[in-house]
Amino acid sequence: xxxxxxxxxxxxxxxxxxxxxxxxxxxxxxxxxxxxxxxxxxxxxxxxxxxxxxxxxxxxxxxxxxxxxxxxxxxxxxxxxxxxxxxxxxxxxxxxxxxxxxxxxxxxxxxxxxxxxxxxxxxxxxxxxxxxxxxxxxxxxxxxxxxxxxxxxxxxxxxxxxxxxxxxxxxxxxxxxxxxxxxxxxxxxxxxxxxxxxxxxxxxxxxxxxxxxxxxxxxxxxxxxxxxxxxxxxxxxxxxxxxxxxxxxxxxxxxxxxxxxxxxxxxxxxxxxxxxxxxxxxxxxxxxxxxxxxxxxxxxxxxxxxxxxxxxxxxxxxxxxxxxxxxx
Amino acid sequence: xxxxxxxxxxxxxxxxxxxxxxxxxxxxxxxxxxxxxxxxxxxxxxxxxxxxxxxxxxxxxxxxxxxxxxxxxxxxxxxxxxxxxxxxxxxxxxxxxxxxxxxxxxxxxxxxxxxxxxxxxxxxxxxxxxxxxxxxxxxxxxxxxxxxxxxxxxxxxxxxxxxxxxxxxxxxxxxxxxxxxxxxxxxxxxxxxxxxxxxxxxxxxxxxxxxxxxxxxxxxxxxxxxxxxxxxxxxxxxxxxxxxxxxxxxxxxxxxxxxxxxxxxxxxxxxxxxxxxxxxxxxxxxxxxxxxxxxxxxxxxxxxxxxxxxxxxxxxxxxxxx
Numbered sequence: 001x002x003x004x005x006x007x008x009x010x011x012x013x014x015x016x017x018x019x020x021x022x023x024x025x026x027x028x029x030x031x032x033x034x035x036x037x038x039x040x041x042x043x044x045x046x047x048x049x050x051x052x053x054x055x056x057x058x059x060x061x062x063x064x065x066x067x068x069x070x071x072x073x074x075x076x077x078x079x080x081x082x083x084x085x086x087x088x089x090x091x092x093x094x095x096x097x098x099x100x101x102x103x104x105x106x107x108x109x110x111x112x113x114x115x116x117x118x119x120x121x122x123x124x125x126x127x128x129x130x131x132x133x134x135x136x137x138x139x140x141x142x143x144x145x146x147x148x149x150x151x152x153x154x155x156x157x158x159x160x161x162x163x164x165x166x167x168x169x170x171x172x173x174x175x176x177x178x179x180x181x182x183x184x185x186x187x188x189x190x191x192x193x194x195x196x197x198x199x200x201x202x203x204x205x206x207x208x209x210x211x212x213x214x215x216x217x218x219x220x221x222x223x224x225x226x227x228x229x230x231x232x233x234x235x236x237x238x239x240x241x242x243x244x245x246x247x248x249x250x251x252x253x254x255x256x257x258x259x260x261x262x263x264x265x266x267x268x269x270x271x272x273x274x275x276x277x278x279x280x281x282x283x284x285x286x287x288x289x290x291x292x293x294x295x296x297x298x299x300x301x302x303x304x305x306x307x308x309x310x311x312x313x314x315x316x317x318x319x320x321x322x323x324x325x326x327x328x
Numbered sequence: 329x330x331x332x333x334x335x336x337x338x339x340x341x342x343x344x345x346x347x348x349x350x351x352x353x354x355x356x357x358x359x360x361x362x363x364x365x366x367x368x369x370x371x372x373x374x375x376x377x378x379x380x381x382x383x384x385x386x387x388x389x390x391x392x393x394x395x396x397x398x399x400x401x402x403x404x405x406x407x408x409x410x411x412x413x414x415x416x417x418x419x420x421x422x423x424x425x426x427x428x429x430x431x432x433x434x435x436x437x438x439x440x441x442x443x444x445x446x447x448x449x450x451x452x453x454x455x456x457x458x459x460x461x462x463x464x465x466x467x468x469x470x471x472x473x474x475x476x477x478x479x480x481x482x483x484x485x486x487x488x489x490x491x492x493x494x495x496x497x498x499x500x501x502x503x504x505x506x507x508x509x510x511x512x513x514x515x516x517x518x519x520x521x522x523x524x525x526x527x528x529x530x531x532x533x534x535x536x537x538x539x540x541x542x543x544x545x546x547x548x549x550x551x552x553x554x555x556x557x558x559x560x561x562x563x564x565x566x567x568x569x570x571x572x573x574x575x576x577x578x579x580x581x582x583x584x585x586x587x588x589x590x591x592x593x594x595x596x597x598x599x600x601x602x603x604x605x606x607x608x609x610x611x612x613x614x615x616x617x618x619x620x621x622x623x624x625x626x627x628x629x630x631x632x633x634x635x636x637x638x639x640x641x642x643x644x645x646x647x648x649x650x
Contacts, residue, residue, distance in 0.1 A: 303483035
């Protein structure tokens with residue numbers, strides 16, 4: 001196991017390297033120019049423009065640019081070894097500061113959404129499988145089918161239509177600066193009120209996909225011999241389901257949750273756009289629109305790192321939970 | 329009851345077969361084939377059949393609709409702005425008085441076309457890479473699968489946004505506003521979604537190439553290409569067809585998401601996602617402006633998913649009960 005961990009961990013390094021190369025080359029090949037606005041400005045003479053380009057490192061040969069970008073976007077982000085951290089073209093502030101400021105919001109929304117998804121998926125999936133073909137199962141299966149066929153941006157708009165416009169219960173714009181004192185009762189209530197809809201949109205979509213996996217995994221296990229053995233020795237049905245079937249059925253589900261986590265965070269791009277949550281997703285969209293290359297690259301790289309790390313975690317969890325899997 | 333009539337029908341068929349045999353007309357009866365079995369299985373999945381009809385209806389509506397409903401997508405009529413749904417405007421009108429029904433119909437053409445073309449691209453790439461990888465094995469296989477793993481750890485949505493934003497202008501200059509965007513969106517969705525198909529095809533190839541009938545094909549002197557294309561590929565197509573069907577739904581959602589973020593088609597091309605993006609600011613005054621385009625996406629994706637589900641049951645030989 002220990003050796004497998006090390007080998008699996010090391011194999012992530014070339015993957016990350018190639019990903020960084022892909023992201024960099026997309027940007028290097030792209031025809032867009034971060035200074036195109038400047039070039040159109042008649043008040044900035046060409047020599048000054050040239051100077052700015054050189055200062056920003058845009059005139060260096062491509063391998064040098066890649067090297068500079070890679071070091072400053074990995075070591076530099078944390079100010080290690082004297083490397084300059086990457087700064088945003090637009091705000092001139094280090095990219096990491098912006099990321100740090102927005103990360104908690106994205107994590108709060110997507111983390112709670114995943115939790116909501118799991119809390120919905122496990123009971124519904126288990127009941128649905130235990131009572132296969134019952135009315136509950138049919139309703140649940142149909143709803144999950146609806147749930148992942150309906151795109152999140154449409155669910156979001158429907159919720160706004162119902163709860164903000166028709167009923168007027170919830171605000172449809174997420175505000176990072178609430179007037180109330182932080183952590184006061186009113187602040188918590190206001191925070192919850194503005195978070196319910198984005199969390200519900202993401203969480204229910206996640207829950208719908210997960211429910212299918214839970215149900216399928218439960219059905220697969222329910223007809224295995226060990227379940228018959230458990231029943232034969234006289235265990236109560238609820239105990240058979242909870243202690244025996246559920247435990248085994250959840251192994252693949254846990255892996256899927258780990259694999260889906262980065263998707264939830266990137267899925268937040270759309271949710272954050274609907275409810276105007278100033279999180280990482282919105283930062284990405286805003287920076288793309290403003291041609292803010294360093295921020296876009298950092299975010300794209302960050303999302304890739306997340307995917308690689310969670311793939312790794314999923315692999316490890318799978319082996320840890322399922323003793324049948326041997327690593328050699 | 330149903331089973332009883334069925335078995336009676338079977339018995340009749342058998343006695344019919346005996347008669348055919350007696351008359352020497354065995355060839356006159358249609359043989360049971362893999363595809364016929366699949367069709368029988370498919371017909372049993374009621375929701376899949378319903379989904380097929382809804383989907384065909386939607387496709388017919390968006391293909392023929394604009395010829396029949398000749399209101400036009402760009403006819404601005406301020407006097408009739410923000411009209412709620414009525415007989416003359418079944419889906420209402422938008423802020424500029426344009427007929428929403430006509431816009432949803434013509435938008436559907438593009439949204440569905442994007443879905444289908446993107447899937448054709450991703451299936452072609454995926455099948456080719458999977459087939460090569462599974463058939464040849466060894467170094468080719470391991471390096472291609474490494475590549476697949478790597479592609480799978482790219483973050484799809486951020487990368488889509490990045491590529492579209494960066495290459496939008498040059499594609500527009502080269503191929504025109506609408507076509508350039510179409511090529512870009514379809515190409516990038518196809519290029520980022522072929523990996524699961526490659527894995528499926530590879531797995532099928534790995535197991536099928538060891539079967540006896542392939543050995544037999546080698547023995548009668550079949551060439552390598554005819555073994556790949558005539559003997560293995562048709563047997564590996566089942567999961568690909570299912571993945572392709574479900575892929576159309578995903579591609580429609582992806583295109584709509586991009587347009588919804590304002591990074592898809594230009595404003596004068598009313599795809600379903602673009603309609604939602606343009607109309608969402610009017611939602612407070614006119615619910616129909618978001619509900620109808622959204623329902624169109626939902627209905628299309630839902631019916632596609634049911635069709636895919638039915639196909640999965642029908643094409644999986646292990647699940648066939650009869």
